[in-house]
Amino acid sequence: MKTAIKLACAFGALVLSSELADAETRIGVTMTSFNNPFLTILMNGMRDQAAQMKDVSLQMEDANLDVSRQINQVQNFIASGVDAIIVNAIDGEMSPTITKMVHSAGIPLIYVNHPPADLESLPEKAVFVGSNELDSGTMETQAVCKLMGGKGKAFVMMGPLENIAARVRTDDIHNVLKSDACKGITVIDEKVANWSRGEAVDLMNNWMTSGQTFDAVIANNDEMAIGAIQAMKAAGMDMKKVVVAGIDATPDGLSAMKAGDLDVTVFQNASKQGAVSVESAAKLAKGEKVDSKLWVPFELVTPENMEKYARK
Structure with missing residues (x-):
């Protein structure tokens, strides 16, 4: 009987371990607005990257240009126990408030595209992905x-x-x-x-x-x-x-x-920014190190070279 119990416990532990290994990395994403062509490209870059990684799920929320709404979305992400949070900040000056909340909760934070006001003083497990x-x-x-x-x-x-x-x-x-x-x-x-x-x-x-x-x-x-x-x-x-x-x-x-x-x-490579933000969030959620600033370079586009960018 004891042997059976031990085997059952061992089996249960193995199942739990397997479930944890297969568990998704849940990432909360709050966007300035869904009604913006550039940000749509950014979001699509996030979705494509998450789909490639397979063990990542995104919960995307539209702050609709409302700072209070964006802060509430971050608070809800924290309360629901997400593994990482991506913020496309409406107001960079409010970012220190968001940074403090998320850092206090011990959750990795990624600002994407819109630089935070506290860019030069981001704490550990907080990064910015964007273009200079x-x-x-x-x-x-x-x-x-x-x-x-x-x-x-x-x-x-x-x-x-x-x-x-x-x-x-x-x-x-x-x-x-x-x-x-x-x-x-x-x-x-x-x-x-x-x-x-x-x-x-x-x-x-x-x-x-x-x-x-x-x-x-x-x-x-x-x-x-x-x-x-x-x-x-x-x-x-x-x-x-x-x-x-x-x-x-x-x-x-x-x-x-x-x-x-x-x-x-x-x-401005919005798709790349989106992909890097999700990739960085997943790495930080797993305890891996990520640089505090991840730059995606700007490139000049004129009628002479525009065809190159039409394909991107």
């Missing part, structure tokens, strides 16, 4: 400057000011325009359009109604650049006479470039 924004707006504006011959007037469309990427990209623009080669270009106005195509249409219409002459529109992302293009084309403007630039090289952005409307964009 010092390169994005710099590449974009240097290309615009070249197309403009270093002189002219430009409008600047910005992402939300609480977003670190938007602020850095805008700073990049101004830093390039201070250089000797580009100081002949004047920014006549800059306003927030919140990464949104629709808001960019309205903003561009307001600028055109003001009667100011301009030679370029430099946008923090492709969606706003496309909105500007739509407004200008609706007003009958000749797109050959204005330089339009964005960032992200989204499929819609590349289509606008192919049509001859978008002159410059910068490829």
Whole structure:
């Protein structure tokens, strides 16, 4: 009888051990918004990577641009006992609050795409996966400057000011325009359009109604650049006479470039960022070490090389 009990216990232990070995790594993901073409690519990169790994499951939540909602989603992930949390932060300035909560719970944390305010002081088991924004707006504006011959007037469309990427990209623009080669270009106005195509249409219409002459529109992302293009084309403007630039090289952005409307964009490999974030989350959940910053390089895209990116 005792022997039978011992065998049963041993068998039970083996079954439990097997179940633990086969158990999924559960990762909670909170996204700024599901209604954004670039972030859709980012999410697809996550899903593809999780599918390849087979032992990883994702629980994706839409914060819908609501900071309080995003914090609640993180709290719910912690309460449900996920193995890792991925955050595409709405407001970088709120990231220290999220970092503290997740770190206190002993759960690995991965910020993806939108840099956290505490990037330089992330604790152990917290990492950032993204692209260095010092390169994005710099590449974009240097290309615009070249197309403009270093002189002219430009409008600047910005992402939300609480977003670190938007602020850095805008700073990049101004830093390039201070250089000797580009100081002949004047920014006549800059306003927030919140990464949104629709808001960019309205903003561009307001600028055109003001009667100011301009030679370029430099946008923090492709969606706003496309909105500007739509407004200008609706007003009958000749797109050959204005330089339009964005960032992200989204499929819609590349289509606008192919049509001859978008002159410059910068490829940000959203799919790769998504894949690396899931891969890093799984590694950290298993106790493996991961670098605190994982950079996916930006790449300049112009009509001359756009076909290469259309395939990505």
